[in-house]
Amino acid sequence: MSPLPATVPGIVRTKVKAALRRPHRDAPPLTPEETETRALLLRLMSLLLQYPDASLAAARPVLTATVQALPPSPAAEELTAFTAWFTGQETDALERHYVEMFDLRRKSSLYLTYYLHGDTRRRGMALLTLAQRYRATGWDTDGGELPDHLPVVLEYAALAGPRAGEAPLRQHRRGIELIHRALTDTDSPYRHVLAALISLLPPPTEADLRAVAELAAQGPPNEDVGLDPYGSGEFAPPDAFVPPEQAPPTLMPPLTPPSSLEGPR
Numbered sequence: 001m002s003p004l005p006a007t008v009p010g011i012v013r014t015k016v017k018a019a020l021r022r023p024h025r026d027a028p029p030l031t032p033e034e035t036e037t038r039a040l041l042l043r044l045m046s047l048l049l050q051y052p053d054a055s056l057a058a059a060r061p062v063l064t065a066t067v068q069a070l071p072p073s074p075a076a077e078e079l080t081a082f083t084a085w086f087t088g089q090e091t092d093a094l095e096r097h098y099v100e101m102f103d104l105r106r107k108s109s110l111y112l113t114y115y116l117h118g119d120t121r122r123r124g125m126a127l128l129t130l131a132q133r134y135r136a137t138g139w140d141t142d143g144g145e146l147p148d149h150l151p152v153v154l155e156y157a158a159l160a161g162p163r164a165g166e167a168p169l170r171q172h173r174r175g176i177e178l179i180h181r182a183l184t185d186t187d188s189p190y191r192h193v194l195a196a197l198i199s200l201l202p203p204p205t206e207a208d209l210r211a212v213a214e215l216a217a218q219g220p221p222n223e224d225v226g227l228d229p230y231g232s233g234e235f236a237p238p239d240a241f242v243p244p245e246q247a248p249p250t251l252m253p254p255l256t257p258p259s260s261l262e263g264p265r
């Protein structure tokens with residue numbers, strides 16, 4: 001994923017006048033201007049949630065100008081608050097804060113399927129499903145991140161449109177809410193980026209709020225010992241340990257009917 005897509009400066013020069021609407025089942029269709037603005041918001045969130053290396057830090061003036069050119073909306077306000085902090089930090093301070101928030105804290109990890117499935121075999125299947133969804137729409141990621149990494153999911157949503165493209169975001173809404181809650185609890189400025197994203201999603205249901213509270217208290221589903229959380233290892237992060245497949249057991253006449261071993265992650 002490039003630090004700064006070439007489409008951003010062109011969109012900055014576009015005069016967008018329409019207000020944003022939330023695309024859900026009963027909402028009226030978005031106008032072309034609204035769709036373009038929504039895609040820009042999602043792409044900005046994708047960029048701002050990436051690791052703030054030197055190239056992304058160098059793009060801060062353009063990113064800030066892009067945010068300032070957005071039409072008024074709750075999402076634009078949140079991104080304005082974030083970029084005000086983002087542009088005033090030294091690169092090494094940004095890197096340290098990013099690692100502390102997203103790499104060292106389980107409750108604010110950016111890997112969405114973790115919140116739904118934990119470290120189980122079902123997570124591997126969820127990653128495979130996401131990758132297949134991307135390929136079906138003709139989009140091929142650069143392979144540097146897992147398909148459930150939030151910046152990747154946001155980039156896909158920006159490219160594929162508010163209905164099908166944002167479906168993975170809606171599916172993982174509870175995980176997104178938990179990340180936002182964790183960032184708010186630590187007073188991280190990244191909470192503004194998550195708040196901007198939440199403002200584009202349909203309002204949470206009571207069941208969503210209960211599930212988020214449960215996740216915050218108990219964490220994702222328990223790890224299943226001996227199960228590879230990345231399936232065959234195809235989606236494992238670089239340097240991750242992927243255990244080899246077990247040898248098939250010696251066949252013996254069953255003493256009792258076999259029980260199912262499949263369970264939620």
